Amino acid sequence: MRRSTFGAWARGVTLVVLALLWLVPAYLLVVNAMTATEDYTGTPLWLPHSFALFDNVATAWEVGGFGPSMRNSLYYAIFCAGVAVLVATLAAFAVTIMPIRRPVLWFWFVYAGTLLPxxxxxxxxxxxxxxxxxxxxWTVLTVVYIAICVPFAFFVVRNFLVTMPPELVEAARLDGASWSRMFASIHLPLARPAMAAAFVFQFVWVWNELFFGITLTISPQVQPVMAALARLQTDGTAASPPVLMAAALLVSVPTVVVFFAFQRFFRAGVRSNL
Known part of the structure; x- marks a missing residue:
């Protein structure tokens, strides 16, 4: 009894420490983002000396030109993540449910896309x-993001589908259901939690992606929001650190909104893959 109590206490302490390690940088970001430029001393502030968050956000929005890039990233993140999850679900259904030859080989063929840098x-x-x-x-980033998002989404949805009882397939086949009808009427509705979890993961990844955004595009009308944030820090606009941190806080809002909007499905999808 004492050993189990000590284990629970140790896990609780570990979780608290990990939560603090994550919350401290977030806290510093918020505190310094709301600090007025004239009150910023050059070192991170632990307590707010003023409240100029909205002014800093407005300055970052105007100087950084975040309007087009936010629109671009919303399109990339929503459309590319959604299409990738749908394609991954179709692939997971084919590999897991349909009687194809060498399903393990097909699994590794698709999943191998996550193994290379x-x-x-x-x-x-x-x-x-x-x-x-x-x-x-827009086309090149759309194609690239969809292709890169498919393997991990396939892994998440496939792990959910393998837990479904085979009696569902047998009963549907006895009733004369085709594979397409079985997918649309049975497996697609049941796989929604896993699909939602995969969508959240891929939305966050696409939204935070910078490498391909600056490698395959150059104009602000096409580049994602992270490219605009990087440009704000490097193009010599002399944006103050509070303005830069306000911009970072601004571009992180959509990912937080998506996570909380899908948290119920996200938890269910993650639990199904544990």
Whole structure:
């Protein structure tokens, strides 16, 4: 009894420490983002000396030109993550439910896309985009983001589908249901928690993605929001640290909103993969 109590106490302390390690940087970001530029001393402030958050956000929005880039990232994150999750669900259904040959081989063929560093794809994607005249277009980032998001979403949804009882498939086949009808009427509704969890993961990844955003595009009308944030820090606009932190806080809002909007499905989807 004492050993189990000590284990529970140790886990609780560990979780509190990990939560503090995550919350302290977030707290410093918020406190310094709301500090007026003239009150910023050059070192991180632990207590707010003033409240100029909205002024700093307005300055960052105007100087950084976040309007087009926020619109671009919303499109990339919502559309690309949504299409990738749907494609991944179809692939997971085929590998897990349908009687295809060598399902393990197909699983690794799709999942292998997550095993290589993204920098490996930079040169061929850049040269290919230039060759087909898609460099610096919405199309090239849309295709790349969808392709990169599919493997991990496939892994999440596939792990959920393997837990479903095989009697569902047998009963549906006895009733004469086709594979497409079975997917649309049975497995797709049941897989919604896993799909929602995969969507949250991929939305956050696409929203925070910077490497391909600055490798395959150059114009602000096409680049994602993280490219605009990087440009605000490096283009010599002399934006103060509070303004930069307010901009970082601003661009993180959509990911927080999506997480809380999908948290019920996210928890259910994550539990199904544990």
């Amino acid at each position: 993204l920098q490996v794809f930079a040169r061929p994607l850049f040269l290919g985009a230039v060759a087909v005249e898609l460099y610096d277009t």
